[in-house]
Amino acid sequence: MKSVTIYTDGGARGNPGPGGHGAILLFGKFQKEVKGAYAHTTNNRMELIAAISALELLSEPCAVTLHSDSKYVIDALTKNWLSGWKKRGWKKSDKKPVLNKDLWQRLDAAQAKHEMTWKWVKGHAGNPLNERCDELVHEAIDAGNLLTDQGYLDAQA
Secondary structure (H helix, E strand, O other), rough: OOEEEEEEEEEEEOOEEEEEEEEEEEEEEEEEEEEEEEEEEEEEHHHHHHHHHOOOOOOOOOOEEEEEOOOOHHHHHHHHHHHHHOOOOEOOOOOEEEEHHHHHHHHHHHOOEEEEEEEOOOOOOOHHHHHHHHHHHHHHHHHHOOOOOOOOHHHHH
16 A cells, blocks of 8 residues: 655635635655645635645555644544544534535545545644645745635525
């Protein structure tokens, strides 16, 4: 099984507001950067899309170590929140609906075929790959060509 390291970041200017995501995939000597941006979204949605976009690029099962500065993403996966939400029919422990259900379902599917290790990295603390992911977020937003985050819009309706 191939071993892949991924760094991700997501953010929005205003929350909600224009948002972007960035990821770096590392496999041996190879490195790939991906990024994208949306016209109206949230920080948490962009953090999720960053992880999803990277995992969906992998064409075969891999041993993946994914680094994120999002406690929202990392805690949901390392503290078994996600499995609890699924067992409760996508409800949190307080019986309220899980926010961003569309993306949690997509992330759950994207990570299912891999051997996943989820690691939190402190953001804006000098980690070169995390800092580069943050740059990708802003490059994507600044480039324009902003997509529509239909899942966010649907949740607001």
